[in-house]
Amino acid sequence: MLNDDIEKVLITEAEIKYKVHELGGIISSDYRGKDLVLVSVLRGGVVFVADLMRSISIPLTIDFMAISSYGPSTETSGVVKVLKDLEENIYNRHVVVVEDIIDTGLTLGYLLRNLESRKPASINICVLLNKPARRIVDLPIKYKGFDVPDLFVVGYGLDYQQNYRHLPYVGILKKEVYEI
Numbered sequence: 001m002l003n004d005d006i007e008k009v010l011i012t013e014a015e016i017k018y019k020v021h022e023l024g025g026i027i028s029s030d031y032r033g034k035d036l037v038l039v040s041v042l043r044g045g046v047v048f049v050a051d052l053m054r055s056i057s058i059p060l061t062i063d064f065m066a067i068s069s070y071g072p073s074t075e076t077s078g079v080v081k082v083l084k085d086l087e088e089n090i091y092n093r094h095v096v097v098v099e100d101i102i103d104t105g106l107t108l109g110y111l112l113r114n115l116e117s118r119k120p121a122s123i124n125i126c127v128l129l130n131k132p133a134r135r136i137v138d139l140p141i142k143y144k145g146f147d148v149p150d151l152f153v154v155g156y157g158l159d160y161q162q163n164y165r166h167l168p169y170v171g172i173l174k175k176e177v178y179e180i
Contacts, residue, residue, distance in 0.1 A: 003167060005173060006154070006174065007171070007174045007175075010151070011146055011170040016051075016169065017051075019128075020052055023126060024053075024055025025055065028057040031058060032058055033058075034094045035094055036056075036059070037061050037090055037095050037120075038063070039062075039063050039095055039098065040098045040099075041067060041098070041108075042066040043066070043157070043159070043165070044158050044165070045098050046157060047165065052098060064084065065084055065111065066083035067080055068081050080106070080107050090115065091119050091120065094120065095123045096124050096126050097111065100156070100158055101127065101129040102139060102141070104134050106136055108125065109137040126144075127144055128156070129145060129170065130148065131147075131149075148170070152173045152175075153170050153172055156169065160177065
């Protein structure tokens with residue numbers, strides 16, 4: 001069922017399921033025999049990481065960070081604040097940062113520098129949605145779901161003012177919802 005605030009579905013539930021399963025298989029192969037930690041960025045990444053970890057066939061641990069650079073706005077402020085730090089020690093472990101979306105790359109660039117200072121054995125990025133049109137910081141994305149155009153997308157964990165995360169697809173939010 002299409003939410004009335006959604007202009008159109010950009011990526012269907014079936015397409016997401018297929019891609020998540022595919023990414024899980026690749027990660028399982030790449031990290032077989034290694035001490036893998038998935039680090040998800042709250043809150044948007046929780047839906048993706050929950051499905052992704054069920055698609056990974058090797059042992060792993062999971063941890064969460066909460067960071068903010070948006071506040072109530074739809075544009076990043078460029079100032080990153082850590083709201084919740086890791087509980088796991090990632091020293092000499094293989095870390096895959098699981099993100100719902102990367103647009104400018106400013107927030108994730110900060111997060112990578114923060115995590116690299118903890119000396120993991122390796123650190124890679126797994127992102128569901130990549131928005132290259134808005135990229136400011138070049139990031140080494142190893143595992144990528146979908147490239148998306150420069151539109152305001154919600155669903156499958158992505159929100160606007162904490163709404164729409166529950167949608168099983170990724171949709172384009174109507175402009176009249178977020179432009180006042």
